[in-house]
Amino acid sequence: MKHIIILGDGMADWQVEKLGGKTPLMAANTPAIDKLAKEGRSGLLVTVPADMPAGSEIANMGVLGYDVHQVYEGRGVLEAASMGVEICEGDLALRCNLICVGNRKIKNHSAGHISTEEAAELITFLNDKLGNEQIRFYPGVSYRHLLVVKGGNKMLKCTPPHDVPGTPLKEVMIKETTPEAKDTADLLNDLILKSHVLLANHPVNKKRIEKGKDPANSIWPWSPGYKPKMPELMDLYGVGKSAVISAVDLIQGIGVYAGMEVIKVEGATGLYDTNYEGKAQAAIDALKGDTQFVYLHIEASDEAGHEGDVDLKVRTIEYLDSRIVKPIVEAAGTMVEPLAIAILPDHPTPCELRTHTHDPVPFVIFKPGNEPDKTEAYNEESVKEGSYGILKGNEFIREFFRKI
Numbered sequence: 234m235k236h237i238i239i240l241g242d243g244m245a246d247w248q249v250e251k252l253g254g255k256t257p258l259m260a261a262n263t264p265a266i267d268k269l270a271k272e273g274r275s276g277l278l279v280t281v282p283a284d285m286p287a288g289s290e291i292a293n294m295g296v297l298g299y300d301v302h303q304v305y306e307g308r309g310v311l312e313a314a315s316m317g318v319e320i321c322e323g324d325l326a327l328r329c330n331l332i333c334v335g336n337r338k339i340k341n342h343s344a345g346h347i348s349t350e351e352a353a354e355l356i357t358f359l360n361d362k363l364g365n366e367q368i369r370f371y372p373g374v375s376y377r378h379l380l381v382v383k384g385g386n387k388m389l390k391c392t393p394p395h396d397v398p399g400t401p402l403k404e405v406m407i408k409e410t411t412p413e414a415k416d417t418a419d420l421l422n423d424l425i426l427k428s429h430v431l432l433a434n435h436p437v438n439k440k441r442i443e444k445g446k447d448p449a450n451s452i453w454p455w456s457p458g459y460k461p462k463m464p465e466l467m468d469l470y471g472v473g474k475s476a477v478i479s480a481v482d483l484i485q486g487i488g489v490y491a492g493m494e495v496i497k498v499e500g501a502t503g504l505y506d507t508n509y510e511g512k513a514q515a516a517i518d519a520l521k522g523d524t525q526f527v528y529l530h531i532e533a534s535d536e537a538g539h540e541g542d543v544d545l546k547v548r549t550i551e552y553l554d555s556r557i558v559k560p561i562v563e564a565a566g567t568m569v570e571p572l573a574i575a576i577l578p579d580h581p582t583p584c585e586l587r588t589h590t591h592d593p594v595p596f597v598i599f600k601p602g603n604e605p606d607k608t609e610a611y612n613e614e615s616v617k618e619g620s621y622g623i624l625k626g627n628e629f630i631r632e633f634f635r636k637i
Contacts, residue, residue: 235573236525236527236633236634237526237527240293240579241531241578242535243581244535247583256614258595259612259614261550263558269562270616273597273603274605275597275608275619277622279591279623280293280594281580288393289589292579293530297491297528300627306459309379309457309458310326310458310486311486312326313326313371316371316373320381322460324382325384325386325387327391327421328378328379328483329356330343330378338401338402339394339397339402342393342394342453343375344448346375352372354437355438356371359432368383368424374482385420391456393588395588396588398587407454425452425453432449433448465490468492470634475526476493476495476524477495478501478512478527479528479530481503498511503532505533505549507531509556531553534546534549534578537549538584561574562574575599579594580592595611598632
């Protein structure tokens with residue numbers, strides 16, 4: 234049997250007054266996913282330990298069954314792996330957002346979802362101005378980039394910018410958690426302030442302002458760490474050839490460390506306008522070949538949650554259903570081997586809160602030949618009647634890969 238996990242990043246939510254007390258998952262029209270729920274088995278999964286931040290990197294490693302307390306080293310190193318940037322012993326890697334600052338406050342974490350082309354020009358400019366033998370900036374996708382500091386100390390308190398829109402900069406600047414990390418904290422804060430000055434009048438930002446767009450007028454480094462020591466999925470669970478499909482560098486980086494092939498799809502953006510059909514077809518093609526397991530990650534619902542856009546979040550969930558799940562289910566009927574399908578988010582991103590929470594996430598596992606449980610639809614409440622109850626740690630992935 235072959236396997237695919239379809240992960241709708243952040244699509245779980247809270248009840249929304251605008252939706253009549255329903256969550257976006259409840260309000261969305263999702264016939265393909267609901268059919269899998271009726272024919273499969275459901276439950277809730279705790280993806281993030283209570284003592285760790287509810288970041289996508291931790292949550293996705295948790296979905297894949299990793300002991301995150303043992304392997305987690307921040308987003309930066311994962312994104313470096315995706316970008317092909319070698320992290321050496323003693324290198325400190327950090328995610329480096331391009332953000333928009335207004336009135337000395339963080340306006341948004343994404344500089345208005347700046348384009349990759351614009352962002353690359355700005356990051357290259359900053360590397361020319363601020364980079365040296367100790368400091369290097371590497372361009373990534375949209376607002377997501379990489380900063381490497383040789384000899385940096387990771388004992389820092391760094392605030393994810395998507396957690397604090399509207400917060401004054403001075404309240405969330407980087408702080409050391411041990412005296413040995415003070416020099417690193419001072420260095421990073423200095424880079425933030427210098428970037429704000431350098432980017433203010435850059436031609437890219439002048440054009441964005443003229444068009445009524447938010448400027449990318451500051452960097453924001455966070456999620457520091459060193460090169461992780463992660464076993465591959467084959468060693469952990471005996472999984473054969475596997476692949477990851479995502480527009481997000483950190484998910485691709487998890488795939489690299491997990492021993493997965495990274496399949497890149499043209500037009501995959503990480504937003505609601507991503508190439509859904511292309512990603513679905515890439516998964517189908519891989520599964521019809523010699524790939525045994527595909528991890529298909531869709532970012533769009535998470536971004537809608539961070540924007541607090543309820544209508545957009547509902548739409549992204551419906552896109553996931555009609556443009557990802559439906560064609561994959563249809564293609565499964567033409568495959569030589571039966572296909573096990575799991576659907577879940579990595580964490581909730583409530584539109585009301587506009588950031589991640591630790592709440593357990595709803596999941597469904599469909600395996601041809603398995604007796605279904607009593608779940609009739611897929612959402613945060615319905616799966617509470619599912620036969621799996623609440624799973625933790627690697628219980629979900631072990632159950633998913635378990636032979637019938």
